[in-house]
Amino acid sequence: MARPVWSGVITFGLVTVPVRMYAATEDHTTHFHQLQRGTNDRVRNKRVNERTGKSVGFDDIVKGYEIADGEYVTVEREELEEIAPGKSQVIDVSGFVEADEVDPVYYVRSYYLSPGDEKYRKPYELLRAALESSAKTGIATFVMHSKEYLVALRAGENVLALHTLHWADEVRDPEEELSGLPGRQRSDSKELKTARQLIDSMSTAFHPEDYSDSYEARVRALVEAKAGGEELTPEEGPPEATNVVDLSEALNRSIERARSGKGGGGGRKTGSGRRKPATGDRTRPAKRRESGSKSGTGASKGRSRAGASRNTPPLRDLSKDELYRRAGDQGVKGRSKMTREQLLEALEAHTGSGSSGKAA
Template identity: 40%
Template sequence: MARPVWKGSISFGLVSVPMRAFTAARDHTVHFHQLERSSGARVRNHTVSEESGKEVERDDMVLGYELPNGKYATFERDELDDLRPASTRAVEIRDFVALDDVDPIYYQRTYWLAPDGDAAAEPYALLLRAMEDKGRVGIGTVVMRNKQYLTAVRPLDGALAMSTMRFADEVIDRSSIDDIPEKVGKADPKAVQLAGQIIDALAGAWDPSQYHDTYTEEVKKIITAKSKGKTMTPPPSSDDEGGEVIDLMDALRASIERSTGRSRTGTKERPAKKAAATKRSAKRSTAKKGPAKKAAAKKPAAKKPATKRAAKKATAKKAAAKRPTRKSA
């Protein structure tokens, strides 16, 4: 049975709804322990004093914040509990904003909200339906695990969900990253058109179930094989496109051929289509060569005017030969 990680209330206006929050996501990362190679014994981390080298018990520890001068401001653990805001157990919605206006960079973790008791069922349904009708997200603050978060309460899949968020000063501004260019240069219009064709070819509906953490799946297979005394070789990497792109246009054209040459089921372009394309290309090539041959055949005809001129010269020579020669006195 799932255990609530937070218990409090969501308030909007004068309406307060008792709620419980349950984790809405799980981390499926495979975790390993450190073991001694020779004995297989677990290697554990211990809290050791840097000064004495001896292990320190939890009761002998305090919390310290390092100051600019290298010294520490120390706190007992219960001192921080006293510093928590009075609104720890309540989320007061300050604004209802459009979901599209919230950039995903602000989101952290998401929790399912459930009504806390039968009396909370009616106001829970009221808040859910009203937010669905308006398409809005409630923004407020909540304190969980000794930290205050900005939070978004929103309808999700027929229920209410609460997502902890980062405050504005926790998001690193792009201007502080030197590698990001201040001005993005203009792109070649033809390249933009080709890139648009790739986007259109890969366009589809959002379906998160079709994406898998293949790395974790392969690691688990290897773990299962090892537990049975078998060895399993990881599959070879299929990344054959990690080289440097020399020509962007060539890469775009190749991407289009790859994306349009297969259907959503992953099938490649049909051979019939390729053959038809080859025939059309051959016809165009033959059609271009035909007129060139005809032009080459007509070239000798261009010499006729020169032949006529030569004939006229020959006739003039004959006429000159027939003329009587004058005798000299």
């Protein structure tokens, strides 16, 4: 069970709702220790005086703010504690805004709120339902761990969610910070209309569970492979940028591809109406080299056969990366050194698809 990171009350007007706050997310990143090369010896960081090279105890360290080159104003921890905001147990809602008024760039971290006690479930649900039906978001401030936060209070499906926000002076103005912005596109341009058609043809509902962190999966696969004395084959690099001269043609071809179900960011729909990532968009770890990898081969082939259907795109419509993954599922030898055409020929020969061009 998750543990609350804060407890207090939400106040708006004369209404007070006791709540507990929990972290809404957790980190799934693979974390590494630092070791000295060739050994299992851990490497530790030490506090060292950069001028003398001698270690410095924690109690002898003060905070310093540089006001000029090499010139600092020092501040003691006790001085910061004296001016820190006092402990607060109140999320003070100052007003309610339209939900889409809060630009996503302001969001920092997300939390869930639960009723502070069983007897407060009714006012809790009343606030959640009122926010949901009005499509409003509460804007509030509160203090946690001696730091003041600006927050947005939002209604989830069955829970109140709280998001910490950046303060206004923390968000950069793109017009001031970026050079070479193209300006707004003419609303009647042919390219814009075609691009909107492409977006419409690829429109889908958002289901977060349909996506996964492919890089993190590759990191874990790398660790597992090295632990087993094996190697991984690197995946294909990023695609090249579209030439401006070919933009209209690329847009039109993308629309045809999306409409025919041969690819596109929208994925493919299942019988229930939900979409799953298209074949080429599935995030998997990089395949292990056939020279040293035996584990998982049968499972991979089983998944390949189970996933094949009449709706599978023809091989010639797949990218090199997609063909490489198919070759891995089929156990094609020497695939790591093949070009796209060689992968295509090998797959067609292996599956006996020939002129039909359908995947196994």
